[in-house]
Amino acid sequence: xWPTLQNDTFLRACLRQPTDYTPLWLMRQAGRYLxxxxxxxxxxxxxxxxxATNVQYATEVTLQPLDRFPLDAAILFSDILTVxxxxxxxxxxxxxxxxxxxxxxxxxxxxxxxAVPDLDKLxxxxxxxxxxxxxxxxxxxxxxRVGRVPLIxxxxxxxxxxxxxxxxxxxxxxxxxxxxxxxxxxxxxxxxEVNAAAVTAYLNAQIDAGAQAVMVFDSWGGVLADGAFQRFxxxxxxxxxxxxxxxxxxxKDGQRIPCIVFTKGGGPWxxxxxxxGADVVGLDWTVNLGRARQLVxxxxxLQGNLxxxxxxxxxxxxxxxxxAVLDSFGRPQRPDGTWDGxxxxxxxxxxxxxxxxxxxxxxxxxxxHSRAMRSAA
Amino acid sequence: xWPTLQNDTFLRACLRQPTDYTPLWLMRQAGRYLxxxxxxxxxxxxxxxxxATNVQYATEVTLQPLDRFPLDAAILFSDILTVxxxxxxxxxxxxxxxxxxxxxxxxxxxxxxxAVPDLDKLxxxxxxxxxxxxxxxxxxxxxxRVGRVPLIxxxxxxxxxxxxxxxxxxxxxxxxxxxxxxxxxxxxxxxxEVNAAAVTAYLNAQIDAGAQAVMVFDSWGGVLADGAFQRFxxxxxxxxxxxxxxxxxxxKDGQRIPCIVFTKGGGPWxxxxxxxGADVVGLDWTVNLGRARQLVxxxxxLQGNLxxxxxxxxxxxxxxxxxAVLDSFGRPQRPDGTWDGxxxxxxxxxxxxxxxxxxxxxxxxxxxHSRAMRSAA
Numbered sequence: 001x002w003p004t005l006q007n008d009t010f011l012r013a014c015l016r017q018p019t020d021y022t023p024l025w026l027m028r029q030a031g032r033y034l035x036x037x038x039x040x041x042x043x044x045x046x047x048x049x050x051x052a053t054n055v056q057y058a059t060e061v062t063l064q065p066l067d068r069f070p071l072d073a074a075i076l077f078s079d080i081l082t083v084x085x086x087x088x089x090x091x092x093x094x095x096x097x098x099x100x101x102x103x104x105x106x107x108x109x110x111x112x113x114x115a116v117p118d119l120d121k122l123x124x125x126x127x128x129x130x131x132x133x134x135x136x137x138x139x140x141x142x143x144x145r146v147g148r149v150p151l152i153x154x155x156x157x158x159x160x161x162x163x164x165x166x167x168x169x170x171x172x173x174x175x176x177x178x179x180x181x182x183x184x185x186x187x188x189x190x191x192x193e194v195n196a197a198a199v200t201a202y203l204n205a206q207i208d209a210g211a212q213a214v215m216v217f218d219s220w221g222g223v224l225a226d227g228a229f230q231r232f233x234x235x236x237x238x239x240x241x242x243x244x245x246x247x248x249x250x251x252k253d254g255q256r257i258p259c260i261v262f263t264k265g266g267g268p269w270x271x272x273x274x275x276x277g278a279d280v281v282g283l284d285w286t287v288n289l290g291r292a293r294q295l296v297x298x299x300x301x302l303q304g305n306l307x308x309x310x311x312x313x314x315x316x317x318x319x320x321x322x323x324a325v326l327d328s329f330g331r332p333q334r335p336d337g338t339w340d341g342x343x344x345x346x347x348x349x350x351x352x353x354x355x356x357x358x359x360x361x362x363x364x365x366x367x368x369h370s371r372a373m374r375s376a377a
Numbered sequence: 378x379w380p381t382l383q384n385d386t387f388l389r390a391c392l393r394q395p396t397d398y399t400p401l402w403l404m405r406q407a408g409r410y411l412x413x414x415x416x417x418x419x420x421x422x423x424x425x426x427x428x429a430t431n432v433q434y435a436t437e438v439t440l441q442p443l444d445r446f447p448l449d450a451a452i453l454f455s456d457i458l459t460v461x462x463x464x465x466x467x468x469x470x471x472x473x474x475x476x477x478x479x480x481x482x483x484x485x486x487x488x489x490x491x492a493v494p495d496l497d498k499l500x501x502x503x504x505x506x507x508x509x510x511x512x513x514x515x516x517x518x519x520x521x522r523v524g525r526v527p528l529i530x531x532x533x534x535x536x537x538x539x540x541x542x543x544x545x546x547x548x549x550x551x552x553x554x555x556x557x558x559x560x561x562x563x564x565x566x567x568x569x570e571v572n573a574a575a576v577t578a579y580l581n582a583q584i585d586a587g588a589q590a591v592m593v594f595d596s597w598g599g600v601l602a603d604g605a606f607q608r609f610x611x612x613x614x615x616x617x618x619x620x621x622x623x624x625x626x627x628x629k630d631g632q633r634i635p636c637i638v639f640t641k642g643g644g645p646w647x648x649x650x651x652x653x654g655a656d657v658v659g660l661d662w663t664v665n666l667g668r669a670r671q672l673v674x675x676x677x678x679l680q681g682n683l684x685x686x687x688x689x690x691x692x693x694x695x696x697x698x699x700x701a702v703l704d705s706f707g708r709p710q711r712p713d714g715t716w717d718g719x720x721x722x723x724x725x726x727x728x729x730x731x732x733x734x735x736x737x738x739x740x741x742x743x744x745x746h747s748r749a750m751r752s753a754a
Contacts, residue, residue, distance in 0.1 A: 173728060175686055182690035182698065225662035225684040225724070227701065267645040268663045285602035286645045307602040309552055313559035321559065324604065347602070351550060 002210065003137060006146040010073040014213060014258035014280050016301050016341040018333075022326060022370035023072035024363055025152070028349030029065040030077045034356060036064045048093045052078050058128040059135050066136075066148065068356060069363045072343075073149050073213070074136060076206070078125055080156030080217050083198050084165050086117035097169075104168030106176065111187045116198040119205055126209040129153055133210035152260075153211030155202050157218035158195035158240065159233035165191065174223050181232060188232060196236040200243035207245050207257055215260040215282070216240060222265015222284075229269055234276060237261055241277040260303055264348065274299045285347035289328040293340060301341025302329065308346045311358040318358050319365035326366065331373050344370070379587065380514060383523040387450040391590060391635035391657050393678050393718040395710070399703060399747035400449035401740055402529070405726030406442040407454045411733060413441045425470045429455050435505040436512050443513075443525065445733065446740045449720075450526050450590070451513060453583070455502055457533030457594050460575050461542050463494035474546075481545030483553065488564045493575040496582050503586035506530055510587035529637075530588030532579050534595035535572035535617065536610035542568065551600050558609060565609060573613040577620035584622050584634055592637040592659070593617060599642015599661075606646055611653060614638055618654040637680055641725065651676045662724035666705040670717060678718025679706065685723045688735040695735050696742035703743065708750050721747070 005011070009023040031037055044050035044057050051057045062077045081099050085091035090102030105111055119126075133151050140146045156164075164170070166177040181188045203214045221233040246256050262282025266273055273281050274296040283292055283304035292302055310321040322344075329342045344366045350359070382388070386400040408414055421427035421434050428434045439454045458476050462468035467479030482488055496503075510528050517523045533541075541547070543554040558565045580591045598610040623633050639659025643650055650658050651673040660669060660681035669679055687698040699721075706719045721743045727736070 173686065175689060175728065175730060178684065178686035179689035182687050182694045222663065225682075225687075226665040227705075228684070229663070265642070265663065268665070286599065286606070286642065288603040288645070305602075307555065307605070309550065309555035310559050310602075312552060312556035317559045328603075351552065353552060 002133065003145040003147055005148075005150060005212075006138070006140055007072060007149050010343060011150050011212065011255065011258060013332075013341040013343050014260070014301050015256060016298070016339050018339050020371060020374065021367050022329075022332070022342050022344050022373075024344040024366045025071050025073040025075065026065070026346055026350050026359070027075075029069075029071060029075065030061045031350060032352035033350055033354040033359075034064055034068070037061050040064075048079065049091065052082070052128075053124045055124060055127045055131045058124075059131045062128075062132045062151075063135055065359075069359055070367070071149065071363065073152055074132060075152040075215070076125070076129055076132060076154060076211065078128065078154070080154070080160065080219065081164055082122060082125055083117065083155060083195070083202055084161050086119075086121040087114060087165075087194075087198070088117070089165060099164060100169045101164060104176075105165045105191060106168075106180070108184075108187060111190050114191060114194045116194060116201060119201060122202060122205070125202075126205050129206050129209035129211050150212035151210060152213045152215055153203060153206030153209075154215040154217060155199045155206075155240075157216050157221065157233060157261075157263075158192045158199055158236035159224070160218055160220045161195045161199070162188065162191045162232075163220045163223075165195075174220070181228065192232060192236045196239040196243075200240045203240065204243070204245050207248055211257070213258045213260065214244065215262060216278075218261065218263040218266065221263035226268065229266075230272060233263070234269065234272060238276045258301075262303070271295055280341065280343065282345065283347065287347075289325060289342075290330060293329055293342075298338070298340070301343065303343040303345050305345070305347040306362075308348050308351050308354070311350065311354045311362065313358075315358065315361040318361045322362055322365040323369045326369050326373060331376070333374070379510065380522040380524050382525075382527060382589075383515070383517055384449060384526050387720060388527050388589065388632065388635060390709075390718040390720050391637070391678050392633060393675070393716050395716050397748060397751065398744050399706075399709070399719050399721050399750075401721040401743045402448050402450040402452065403442070403723055403727050403736070404452075406446075406448060406452065407438045408727060409729035410727055410731040410736075411441055411445070414438050417441075425456065426468065429459070429505075430501045432501060432504045432508045435501075436508045439505075439509045439528075440512055442736075446736055447744070448526065448740065450529055451509060452529040452592070453502070453506055453509060453531060453588065455505065455531070457531070457537065457596065458541055459499060459502055460494065460532060460572070460579055461538050463496075463498040464491060464542075464571075464575070465494070466542060476541060477546045478541065481553075482542045482568060483545075483557070485561075485564060488567050491568060491571045493571060493578060496578060499579060499582070502579075503582050506583050506586035506588050510589075527589035528587060529590045529592055530580060530583030530586075531592040531594060532576045532583075532617075534593050534598065534610060534638075534640075535569045535576055535613035536601070537595055537597045538572045538576070539565070539568045540597045540600075542572075551597070558605065569609060569613045573616040573620075577617045580617065581620070581622050584625055588634070590635045590637065591621065592639060593655075595638065595640040595643065598640035603645065606643075607649060610640070611646065611649060615653045635678075639680070648672055657718065657720065659722065660724065664724075666702060666719075667707060670706055670719075675715070675717070678720065680720040680722050682722070682724040683739075685725050685728050685731070688727065688731045688739065690735075692735065692738040695738045699739055699742040700746045703746050703750060708753070710751070 258279040260280040261278040280301045285307040635656040637657040638655040657678045662684040
């Protein structure tokens with residue numbers, strides 16, 4: 001039985017309920033721009049997967065940004081590629097390199113061998129979720145046990161996982177995965193079916209373990225052509241969303257567990273993404289928030305969308321650009337008294353080169369200006 | 378005095394005039410996927426700039442794809458970065474690397490020192506334009522001197538040049554150029570003013586030398602945030618377009634010289650780009666051509682937008698995807714008898730790994746199906 005949340009602003013905004021201010025969290029908020037993150041990582045042998053697979057370390061780094069900044073949500077420290085790793089593809093992170101799979105999926109035999117992995121192989125993730133959720137507990141001023149902020153679980157989207165599974169690593173041009181897509185769409189659909197089933201089970205297990213919201217990172221959806229995006233990415237994300245548990249016994253007031261879908265470069269397909277069943281759509285910085293809000297109407301809340309590079313500018317510019325994002329969305333209250341939801345975030349993960357002081361400025365500016373917007377006549 | 382064009386389908390489509398079929402050319406059509414290109418490049422010491430600065434070699438490689446495929450336009454063989462090179466920034470291409478500048482522009486002094494370069498330093502480009510135009514001349518069946526297809530000149534956009542000038546090379550995250558943009562917008566605007574004046578003069582000199590259309594490659598416009606794109610990219614592209622010579626004495630019937638603007642990742646801003654004064658807007662493969670056509674109305678013709686990765690699939694898939702692009706645009710004739718313009722192209726440069734046989738299939742499919750669309754009831 002989990003305790004009530006002290007700060008449920010994030011969940012309320014996801015569900016388009018009234019909030020006192022615009023909640024804020026940052027993609028990759030637990031990461032290399034924080035010296036304390038680097039220190040924990042050294043304890044784990046300077047290995048990313050060493051961190052992610054150790055429940056204690058994963059818990060520690062997840063909470064680090066919350067101890068520095070008054071962020072409105074925590075996000076599980078993990079990688080989007082844990083699922084294909086559990087499928088037996090052999091994930092590794094070379095020094096200074098991106099992820100790499102020892103056994104990429106490139107032919108009919110490799111596709112035929114794919115299956116939804118035994119979730120026991122991902123036990124370390126679910127254990128981390130529960131551990132983080134416990135670590136987020138605190139005592140309020142009246143001595144009651146409360147949760148500080150909600151915990152977000154996540155996975156890569158079926159298409160994004162497939163990109164890495166076929167390419168075997170990151171790619172400039174996605175030549176191998178697109179060659180497969182255009183040459184053997186039957187094999188690509190088979191990979192995506194397996195991935196969709198695996199991601200659904202994976203996210204549901206995170207929800208069972210204590211995740212209070214889940215996010216699907218369709219990091220590479222934006223590299224697809226119009227038409228191909230709908231058939232090879234969005235259709236499978238939709239399957240995942242449809243298969244999610246949306247309430248959990250004992251959850252606060254049986255509140256719905258929101259699902260966020262974020263397609264980097266997905267601006268051209270916002271209208272279709274907004275109808276995929278998610279509660280929230282994440283936007284990168286190329287999208288005009290005000291126009292996006294008009295387009296999605298009451299279908300979803302929106303999350304985003306500051307260019308992370310703004311955080312390399314001086315404090316005054318950081319505050320100015322943060323205000324511009326809030327103003328672009330506008331007051332979340334509609335004239336008819338209902339509310340639209342906005343969760344402030346970056347349009348992509350925070351850069352490792354960011355000075356944490358800029359994040360302090362950002363969080364302060366977002367909270368202050370969004371409170372002021374609500375009280376303005 | 379240049380001769381009449383044998384095939385002006387490309388120019389007609391740019392100007393939204395009736396055509397018998399949809400004209401086709403490919404970004405980077407003279408390039409490493411052609412064995413004959415590699416052979417010429419070896420003659421030039423396997424150096425990209427060795428090719429681009431030698432009028433004879435530049436002419437040779439420009440014509441190579443036209444001798445293989447019945448393409449409807451030629452494009453000058455050159456690089457988008459010739460202008461900052463002429464500004465004294467020291468362009469080089471390392472083996473297997475992208476472009477690099479020896480003297481990047483990163484501080485106030487470097488910005489103050491920037492100036493529109495002496496166009497004489499770019500004489501090799503204008504000489505190549507004239508040489509290619511001459512080489513495109515042939516004799517028709519009645520023994521008359523004619524031009525085979527139009528020649529397109531080009532430049533990088535002011536913003537795209539600025540990216541390379543500040544970063545000093547390609548970049549994953551555009552951290553340096555965006556830091557300057559957000560920290561010192563005054564310096565960024567100064568760079569862009571110089572670039573806009575330089576690009577305008579450069580394109581006009583190409584037009585004087587014989588270019589029959591010009592294209593502005595805003596290759597990195599899509600990395601900007603909404604708002605920043607308009608102020609730091611599109612506003613300066615608009616200046617360039619406004620400053621172009623649009624007719625040249627002796628040009629066929631005084632026909633307007635079309636200008637194409639291509640912003641990779643520019644889908645979210647299509648409506649604004651379509652009003653920048655260009656005749657044609659280039660689209661990458663994320664954009665739905667049919668919806669784009671509706672949006673731009675009679676403002677511009679559209680160019681694009683096949684995913685270049687389609688060319689890694691078998692012939693049947695190449696033909697099918699080409700037909701899908703044509704069908705997405707639809708019949709260019711409107712019900713009221715006027716015409717919209719579509720120029721078939723890839724949504725990005727052709728990959729060096731492409732089999733030229735797939736290009737044969739593509740060109741044939743585009744020409745055949747687009748003729749059939751016009752004659753259909």
